[in-house]
Amino acid sequence: MxxxxxxxxxxxxxxxxxxxxxxxxxxxxxxxxxxxxxxxxxxxxxxxxxxxxxxxxxxxxxxxxxxxxxGGPFDLGAFSAFAETDPPLARLVHRLRGLRPPLNPTPFETLVTSITAQQVSLQSAFAVRNRLIERFGERAEHAWAFPTEERIARASEDELAALGFSRRKAEYVVGLARAGIDWVELATLPDDEVKARLVAIRGLGEWTADWFLARHLGRPRAWPAGDLGLWRALAEHYLEGIRPTIPETRAFGARFAPFENLSAHYLLASLYTVA
DNA sequence: TACCAGGTAAAAA
DNA sequence: TTTTTACATGGT
Missing domain, CATH: 3.30.310 (TATA-Binding Protein)
Incomplete structure (x- = not known):
């Protein structure tokens, strides 16, 4: 230790x-x-x-x-100073003092996790994802290694569907595993190009690409404007209970520049973290 | 029971 | 080109 x-x-x-x-x-x-x-x-x-x-x-x-x-790469000091200029955000930074958002270590796992969470509740997404892990992952001691790209590439869509994936999502996940993406090269590209590459892949939309930038690459400017949880948080802290549309949310992100990613994390964490 | 939940692609209009 | 629909699970 x-x-x-x-x-x-x-x-x-x-x-x-x-x-x-x-x-x-x-x-x-x-x-x-x-x-x-x-x-x-x-x-x-x-x-x-x-x-x-x-x-x-x-x-x-x-x-x-x-x-x-x-979450080592995040510059929380600069973010905290920035947040002091925005009262609702300042309240969150104080209430969630010491929150350094974790980053997902592996790209394939990040994208598959997002696919499982598309459209459904996070509770049900976790349930389906855990069944995928138990079926195709490797157990270490207590924790499991997430299934590798190679293993999922050899799986069938029927096998995933049996775990609770929709037919469509089973196709997305197996197709992604078989796509042979160069993750190292992808990580060198600017935000817009990473998004363009990802969105070109079946099953990966703008929401999934934005979360990849935010939660795997830790890009400071990532802002998942299509996220339902983010809409709820903005409604609660800024918009008197009215959920914004996607274009409104995208425009709202400018308020948090250049700390969109950390702002999104603090807003979302406020929904499920007890004071 | 019906509806909502951290979307996306494809069909229909 | 824009709008509508199907999707599978878990909680309420």
């Missing part, structure tokens, strides 16, 4: 609430007060510690992955 420092303030429990709020997540598993995840086939446990987190095991392979996983 070794200490991994994160810039203060950092609140591990608040930051990881989204892995618990909608039911258990087998790939990001909360167990005995710590977060467990398979990294390179090994189970890694992360728990809160003064000044950061305790990580076990921790070595040169795991450290950069965990740092990214815990």
């Amino acid at each position: 070794a200490l991994l420092l994160l810039p203060e303030p950092y609140d591990f429990a608040v930051s990881t609430e989204r892995y618990r709020a909608f039911g258990p997540d087998l790939a990001n598993l909360w167990h005995e007060g710590g977060l467990h995840r398979a990294i390179g086939g090994r189970e890694v446990r992360i728990e809160t510690a003064p000044g950061g987190v305790d990580v076990s095991p921790l070595d040169a392979e795991i450290e950069p992955v965990v740092l990214h996983y815990l």
Whole structure:
């Protein structure tokens, strides 16, 4: 076990609430007060510690992955200063003090997770996703490694449909696994080009592409204007209960530039994090 | 029971 | 070109 420092303030429990709020997540598993995840086939446990987190095991392979996983790239200091100029956002930053949004470590997992969450409630999305993980993933100790692209490429649409995927979503997921995307090259492209590449793939719309920028690549300007949860949060904190349309939400994002991604995360977290 | 839930593609108009 | 529909599960 070794200490991994994160810039203060950092609140591990608040930051990881989204892995618990909608039911258990087998790939990001909360167990005995710590977060467990398979990294390179090994189970890694992360728990809160003064000044950061305790990580076990921790070595040169795991450290950069965990740092990214815990949202290390986000510039929270600059964001907090920016938020002070916007009263509703300032309230959220104070209420959710120490929230550093986690980032999803792997691109294929990020996109498949988004596909499972398209249109349905997050509770049901987690249920279907957990069945996919148990069927095609590898269990480490407690947590499971998410199914690999190679394994899903060999699966059939019927097998996915049997797990609760719609016919359409089963096609999306298997097709994505078989597409042979160059993830390393994709990550080098600017936001607009990443979106254009992703949206060209069947089953990946603008909402899914925006969340990929936000939750995998951690791009500061990502703003998922098609997200129902974001509409609800904007309605609650800015629009007197009226849910905005997609164009209205997209336009509203300018208010948070250049911190759209962190703003979206704080807005969404306000919906499910208890004070 | 019917309806809503962190969308998307394809059919119909 | 724009609008409408099908989709599968889980909670209420």
